[in-house]
Amino acid sequence: MRSAVNDLLGAYDKLIMDPVHGGIPLYRHEIRVIDHPLFQRLRNICQNDILSLVFPGATHSRFLHSIGVMHVGTRMFRSMIDAYLREKQLSEKTDLSLSQLDAIDYLAKTIRLGCLLHDSGHSSFSHQFTQARRIRDLMSRPSRFDDLWEGVDYSVYHQSAPDELEHEHYSVRVAHEVLADIDIAAAGLDARDVIGIMETTDVQPSEAFCRHAQTFWGFIAGDDAHSGALSNADIPHLVMDLLSSIVSGEIDADRADYMLRDGFHSSVTIGGFNLDHLLSNLRFGWNVAEPWLGLAITQKGLGALEDFVYSRHQMYRKVYAHKTALGFDWLLREAINEVLEDRESFEWVDTCLSNMRYFAELTDNFFWEAFRKVARRDPRSFSRCIVDRIKLDHLDTREDLSAAGIADHSRWLAKELKLDPARVVTCSMRARFSNIQDNFNGIKVLVRDPIYRTRSLRKITDVSAFFSKFSDGTITHFYLQPTVTAPA
Numbered sequence: 001m002r003s004a005v006n007d008l009l010g011a012y013d014k015l016i017m018d019p020v021h022g023g024i025p026l027y028r029h030e031i032r033v034i035d036h037p038l039f040q041r042l043r044n045i046c047q048n049d050i051l052s053l054v055f056p057g058a059t060h061s062r063f064l065h066s067i068g069v070m071h072v073g074t075r076m077f078r079s080m081i082d083a084y085l086r087e088k089q090l091s092e093k094t095d096l097s098l099s100q101l102d103a104i105d106y107l108a109k110t111i112r113l114g115c116l117l118h119d120s121g122h123s124s125f126s127h128q129f130t131q132a133r134r135i136r137d138l139m140s141r142p143s144r145f146d147d148l149w150e151g152v153d154y155s156v157y158h159q160s161a162p163d164e165l166e167h168e169h170y171s172v173r174v175a176h177e178v179l180a181d182i183d184i185a186a187a188g189l190d191a192r193d194v195i196g197i198m199e200t201t202d203v204q205p206s207e208a209f210c211r212h213a214q215t216f217w218g219f220i221a222g223d224d225a226h227s228g229a230l231s232n233a234d235i236p237h238l239v240m241d242l243l244s245s246i247v248s249g250e251i252d253a254d255r256a257d258y259m260l261r262d263g264f265h266s267s268v269t270i271g272g273f274n275l276d277h278l279l280s281n282l283r284f285g286w287n288v289a290e291p292w293l294g295l296a297i298t299q300k301g302l303g304a305l306e307d308f309v310y311s312r313h314q315m316y317r318k319v320y321a322h323k324t325a326l327g328f329d330w331l332l333r334e335a336i337n338e339v340l341e342d343r344e345s346f347e348w349v350d351t352c353l354s355n356m357r358y359f360a361e362l363t364d365n366f367f368w369e370a371f372r373k374v375a376r377r378d379p380r381s382f383s384r385c386i387v388d389r390i391k392l393d394h395l396d397t398r399e400d401l402s403a404a405g406i407a408d409h410s411r412w413l414a415k416e417l418k419l420d421p422a423r424v425v426t427c428s429m430r431a432r433f434s435n436i437q438d439n440f441n442g443i444k445v446l447v448r449d450p451i452y453r454t455r456s457l458r459k460i461t462d463v464s465a466f467f468s469k470f471s472d473g474t475i476t477h478f479y480l481q482p483t484v485t486a487p488a
Helices: 002-008 028-035 037-044 062-089 098-117 127-131 133-139 144-148 167-181 191-196 207-226 234-247 253-266 275-280 299-320 323-339 343-352 364-377 382-387 403-416
Strands: 014-018 022-026 282-287 292-298 393-399 424-431 443-448 455-458 473-480
Touching: 014 062, 022 028, 022 062, 028 037, 028 098, 037 062, 037 167, 062 098, 062 234, 062 253, 062 275, 062 282, 098 167, 098 191, 098 207, 098 234, 127 133, 127 167, 127 323, 133 323, 133 343, 144 167, 167 191, 191 207, 191 234, 207 234, 207 282, 234 253, 234 292, 253 275, 253 299, 275 282, 275 299, 282 443, 292 299, 299 424, 299 443, 323 364, 323 382, 323 393, 323 424, 323 473, 364 382, 393 403, 403 424, 403 473
Parallel strands: 292 443
Antiparallel strands: 014 022, 282 292, 393 473, 424 473, 443 455
C-alpha cells in the first residue's frame, strides 16, 4: 500500500527525456521492460518506415514512441481521476480509502505497461513490412502461430489461432516473453491483465484485477454501482474495456502521441492539437442499462476533440499519403520482396518470425544491409532505388476509386501518355474515419441540463455536426516506374 501511495504521488525511479513530452518518469519494473532486448530492438525500427526520404527529420523510432504512449496513457487516466475528484468535492468532501488508492494504482500501472508494449511486435519498417507480398505469404503459413508459441499455452490470451498473423499478434507474444523474463508478479501486477488490454486478445482477468475493478467501479459510479443492473461478473470486463480504449481506441494514447511526434519530427504544424485541453475535458462515462463504461468528453472540450480529429485527417492527407512518400513505400515493398528472393535471407526472416530467440534481430538495419547487397549486385533493382533515393515519377492522383476504377484510370494514363501499361504503377492509402460518425466508437458527450444542472450522455454526432463531415476515403497515386527497373 505504501508503494501505491508513493507512486500515485509521483515517486519514480528514473527520468527519461523526450523531445515531445519532456521528462517522462519510469518505475523500476518499467525500466526492466525497457532494458529487455526485445524492447530495445525498437530503437532500430523507424516509426514511419522510410518517410525520412521525404521529410528528413522523420527518423524517430518505435522505441521513443512507445514510451511516449505510456506517458500519454498515464496522463489520460490520471486526468479523468483528477476531474472526478474535483467535481465530487464541489458538493461533498471525498476521502479515498486505502483500497481505492490501491485499485487506482493497479489500473494505472496496468495501463502504463499496456501502452508501453502495445507496438512491441512491429517488425522492420513498421506497417510496410507486413504489406510486402512475400512477407504476407510468410505470415500466412499455417503453422506459423503454433511455432511462435511453441511450449507456451497461448489460450490464456487467444481463444484460437488466427488464420493470418498481424503485428498485434507479435506484440502479444513479445509482451508475454518480456513480462515473464522480468517477473512482473514481483511488482504486484499480473501479465494477463496487461496483455488483456492489448489488441487481438480475449483474456479472463486475474483475481486481483477483478477485486480492484469492483472497488474502482464503486468509487466512480457511486449510487449506480449498487443499482443491481450489473452482475459482479460484468464489471471486470467493463473496466478492462475502458483501459483498452485508452491504449487503442478512437481517442487513444497511441494516436495522441504519434500525431504530435510525427508532426514534430516531420516539421509540419498540421499534426498539432492541444493535448492539455483535450485531457482536461475527458471524463469517465457509464450507462448501466447498456451496460457501457468508457470515455466521455465535456461539451466545452468538443473544440479540442475537433482539433484532434481534423489534425489526424490532415496528417493522413498531407504527410502519410504524400505522393512521394507513398511512391517510396511502393518501392520499399518491392525491395523487401527482392531481398527475400535470396534463399538465405528468406530462411533467416522465416526463422525470426517463428522464434522469439531471434525476433530481436529483425530490424530495419537487416534490410538496409540487404538492400545494399542487392543494389551492388543489380543496379537495375528496386533495392537500388531505395539506397540511392531514386523516386517514382508521379503521374496523377485520384480519390475514392474502386479497384476497377484504378485499373481503368491506369490504362487510360498509359494510352494517353503513350506508355507501356506495365510501367504505370499505383499506390493507395485508405484513411478510416467512419467510426467518427458511428458514435465515435465508444466516446460520448456529457451534456448538462440548463434547468436541473444534471448531466446525461449523448451520442457525439447528436451534439456536434463537425464529425459528420468525415468518412472513410482512399487516396490513389499513379506513377511511372523508374527506368532502372524497367525490362531490358
